[in-house]
Amino acid sequence: MAGTATDGNGGSIEVHLWRGREQGDYERFEVPAQANQTILDVVTYIQRNLDPTVAYRFACRVGVCGSCAMTVNGRPRWTCRTHVSKVLEDGRVEIGPLANLPVIKDLATDMRVFFEKWQAAQGRFTPSQTRADPIPQMPPSERVTIDKAIECINCGVCYSACDTVRWNDKYLGPAALNRAWTLVNDKRDAGNLDRLRAITAEGGCQSCHTHQSCADHCPAQLNPTESIAGLKRRAMEAYLKGEL
Amino acid sequence: MTDLRLYLLQRASAALMLPLIVIHLIVIYYATSKGLTAADVLSRTRGSLAWGAFYTLFVVLAAVHAAIGVRVILREWTSLAASARDGIAITFALALLLLGLRAVAAVVLP
Numbered sequence: 001m002a003g004t005a006t007d008g009n010g011g012s013i014e015v016h017l018w019r020g021r022e023q024g025d026y027e028r029f030e031v032p033a034q035a036n037q038t039i040l041d042v043v044t045y046i047q048r049n050l051d052p053t054v055a056y057r058f059a060c061r062v063g064v065c066g067s068c069a070m071t072v073n074g075r076p077r078w079t080c081r082t083h084v085s086k087v088l089e090d091g092r093v094e095i096g097p098l099a100n101l102p103v104i105k106d107l108a109t110d111m112r113v114f115f116e117k118w119q120a121a122q123g124r125f126t127p128s129q130t131r132a133d134p135i136p137q138m139p140p141s142e143r144v145t146i147d148k149a150i151e152c153i154n155c156g157v158c159y160s161a162c163d164t165v166r167w168n169d170k171y172l173g174p175a176a177l178n179r180a181w182t183l184v185n186d187k188r189d190a191g192n193l194d195r196l197r198a199i200t201a202e203g204g205c206q207s208c209h210t211h212q213s214c215a216d217h218c219p220a221q222l223n224p225t226e227s228i229a230g231l232k233r234r235a236m237e238a239y240l241k242g243e244l
Numbered sequence: 245m246t247d248l249r250l251y252l253l254q255r256a257s258a259a260l261m262l263p264l265i266v267i268h269l270i271v272i273y274y275a276t277s278k279g280l281t282a283a284d285v286l287s288r289t290r291g292s293l294a295w296g297a298f299y300t301l302f303v304v305l306a307a308v309h310a311a312i313g314v315r316v317i318l319r320e321w322t323s324l325a326a327s328a329r330d331g332i333a334i335t336f337a338l339a340l341l342l343l344g345l346r347a348v349a350a351v352v353l354p
Contacts, residue, residue: 167320206251207316236252244248 010034011091013084015042017054018096021103026094039079039087039095040068043107056107063219066155070107071096076160078219098160114156117172122198123179126191136188145185149178149227151220158214158224170203174214174224177205181227184234196238205231250312257309264302289351296352303344311337 010033016026029046040058047054058068063081070079073087073094087093101109118124129136158174159165165173172180180199183189199205205228214224238244275285289295315333318324324332 164320200248202247204247206248232251235248236255239248239252 013037013042013088014092015046016092016094017043017046017106018103019054019106021105024103024106026096033084037084039070039072039077039082039084039093042084042093043070043079043095054107055105064153066153069098069155069157069160071098071160076157076217078155078157081219098156100160100162100165101156109156111156114159114173114175115154117176118154118179120198121172121176121180122191122195123176123183125183125186126189126194128188128190138187142187145230146182149182149222149224152178152222153220155219157217157219161213161217163211163213164207164209168203168207171207172199172203172205174208174228177208177231178214178222178224178227180205181230184231193238193243196235196244199231200235200239200244205235208232250315254309254312257305257312261302261305261309264298264305267298268302286351291354292352296348299348299352300345303341303348307337307340307344310340 012030013033015029015031017029018024019027029050031042031045031050034041040061043054043056044058047056056068056070058080059065060067061080063078066078068079069076071077072079072082073089076098077087079095084093095107097103097107097109101111101114104110152175154175156175158178162171162174164171177199180195184192184195189195208225208228210225210229212225215222215226218224235244274280311333314336315329318329318332322329
């Protein structure tokens with residue numbers, strides 16, 4: 001055992017924490033149990049009190065920034081919004097880095113490829129007007145489809161949960177395609193033909209098997225599978241019109 | 245673009261095959277429930293342009309549909325090079341086509 005602590009007030013939690021990079025092993029720690037304790041609290045306790053060499057990533061601690069996602073008992077989650085009491089199994093919890101991403105060290109993954117795929121999917125707004133033009137009006141009725149998908153905070157949970165990402169390294173993934181879907185539905189955007197070409201290239205939306213793991217795991221309750229289905233329809237329409 | 249074309253082709257072949265599968269199942273049910281012998285079946289199919297066209301279309305659609313699926317499975321489950329994956333998928337399509345058309349010929353040609 002790497003470290004123990006006895007200053008808790010309600011027993012202890014047996015924590016198995018991933019140490020190393022792609023190669024490594026789970027290391028056992030004992031952490032004092034506290035009321036309303038989150039998984040992020042547990043990792044922070046270990047790093048501050050038991051082993052300062054533990055590497056992990058977090059920022060806001062309140063489910064806004066999307067930095068602290070890890071694999072908890074085999075399931076990708078925001079650790080800041082995961083109460084220990086909800087996931088503890090026989091007094092034990094296993095915490096590892098997100099799957100489908102290279103591990104930098106311990107619980108910190110290299111998310112470069114995740115964000116590069118956002119770029120590859122043309123996940124950025126392409127303006128159709130200049131600053132001299134009047135601000136375009138967008139009635140709420142036109143926002144409905146976009147609003148359903150817009151609240152993604154790039155945490156990588158869906159990317160980590162996706163079978164197709166695991167099987168196909170070229171697949172853009174649920175988050176990048178979900179982002180593309182919000183822009184495809186934005187009438188102010190001028191880049192949609194290029195975007196449709198990008199999201200129908202090898203590894204594009206047509207690679208999705210509709211397993212719905214992304215929708216099942218998304219902590220923001222988004223449904224990237226639905227967005228990807230929309231992209232498939234839009235791509236088919238564009239193809240039949242001869243645009244692609 | 246190739247991926248999108250193949251994706252749409254696989255969806256289209258599935259959609260076209262659906263009614264054919266239903267008719268095929270009805271035919272099987274009819275033949276077995278009526279207790280038709282092989283000779284009875286062959287007497288109905290031999291020289292029939294309609295059954296020949298029906299099952300030829302079925303075989304072509306099945307060969308296209310299955311081979312595209314095999315190409316995806318090879319992409320996701322093996323580390324084969326793209327050219328090898330495409331080669332295996334095309335060979336699989338041709339094998340299905342050959343075997344299927346041979347079977348159609350056996351029951352339709354007089």
